[in-house]
Amino acid sequence: MAKTELDLYSYWSWEGRPKITWPGDAKLAFWVAPNIEFYELDPPENPFRKPWPHPYPPVPGYSIRDYGNRVGHHRQMALLDKYGIRGSISLSAALCEHHPEIVSLCAERDWEFFSHGVYNTRYTYGLSEDEERAMIEDAMATIEGAVGKRPAGYLAPALSHSDHTIDLFAEAGGIYTCDLFHDDQPTPVSTRSGKRFVSIPYSLELNDTIAYVVQRMEPRRYGEIIRRAFDELLAEGSEKGTVMCIPTHNYQVSCPHRLRAFEEALEYITGHSDVWVTTGREIADFYLEHCYDDALAAMGAAP
Template identity: 70%
Template sequence: MKHDPGLYNYWAYDQRPKITWPNGARVAFWVAPNIEYYELNPPANPHRQAWPQPYPAIGGYGIRDYGNRVGHVRQMDLLDKYGIRGSISLSTALCDHHPEIISMCKERDWEFFSHGIYNTRYTYGMSEQQELDMIKDSIETIFQHTGQKCAGYLAPALSHSEHTIDLFAEAGSDLFGNDAGFYTCDLFHDDQPTPVHTRSNKRFISIPYSLEMNDTIAYVVNKMEPRRYGQMIRDNFDRLYQEGAESGTVMCIPTHNYQVSCPHRMRAFEEALDYITSHEDVWITTGREIAEYYLTHHYETSLQSIEQQARVSVTQEKP
């Protein structure tokens, strides 16, 4: 019986080598806009319904379409104002349905990473080959439309399987070598990047993507008011900024253009961004840049630390 996912080792937060970010930054800060495509009538999945309403789910579809019609431009203008390049968690069907959005993001040198093809088609129930085909399709689509070799992955609608990370690592290597497929956002288990096991033994990491800071979780699940969400973002930053004086931390705000970009929610989000970016020792960056920097400067020492902690733990357990 498995007692944990087996994807990473336990690694005590207070016993790690120090992380140093570029220019002595305390916090690596990135914003991950989820730019998604939802189908009004997707193929049925026996494990999860796309919509809680019977067909046609006009309300649910309409607000998500609002995100791509209105909300995206509104959020993009705000991120431009604060010098933030988005790292797009992309439903790659958007490349065909709304190529104009892809063009606007390319012009700003935003990162594109894979969030599957449609956010209404889930990994649940797929064979390993079917999931691999979906992942490869999404990586190839990003390259064809943007020229970027996709570095990161977030499973569509968070429908992660026990093979997802292995398949993404292998698909990236098969298509583009070590230039693609080397970080995941699917684990939600840390405030710093951490090494992840893959069956291919590829150098692969998890970078923090916070469900607690996710606007959909805040507004739909926890039913927060905008001002409370904005304060929560600032409180989260304050703690990570404080701890980052000792060893660099990562803060991510995952957004959705049909959530945070509604008119009554924008002021709270803008105030939070203004607060974070007013601090000088913050590295405003992208998911890929965080992953690349960590792999270059901290990955090997992290593995050594993990191995050392494991040896100490085994020694302490012996009678």
């Protein structure tokens, strides 16, 4: 039975919250989340969602994603290196097996790896609770085996969810989710195990695939909306402490006709001194240690 209400968080108004001060007195925590994904050429049919718009072989969709791994990844990585940004990777775990070279390049740079399921062509839909638990564990164990550290965060594969997704991920040892788009600050999330668990803002609005594929933006307009979001969140951040995330894909933002516009935005953001350039895990760790209890107390006291 579908629930009529989401029970992961309660209403909490943007006005009147306790102030978050990020490390180094920063007003804004800024992170970039490159999705590094593997899409299968011939995935099993899922009764709830079609992986590809074209009949087999889905040449257009498959090839551009493969292009991202073969060509785009290096370009995005070089750009993030240039601006001193460590990526927080939303990783299809099977990519550790298919393309370990990419995983090594990111591990050498001390980038974060969080779980994005096994393949981006395998959805949560149609799985029993036990099967979903097994899929989540498979992805966690595969990534841990490849990089020596268990992922802290989860973005469900292709944003496909069940009623148990976040409960199961917390039980698997995760501390944060990227699947909720309800806020511009981290917020406590209640799960059935009662573990300390948070949502870290991961913006769909600034996600390059939404911008380029759904909204069909011109590259410089994408750069412009990133700068506008940054200006607003930085200004608000001096009073409350905010988070800004740019989720990217190595087959979108890294294309040669788009990278320059993205670079201009990164240059602008990293040119500010009151910004904490960080990773998803570091934001979650800091929040859980310094802000989580205050937030719960303030939410309890809120009208």
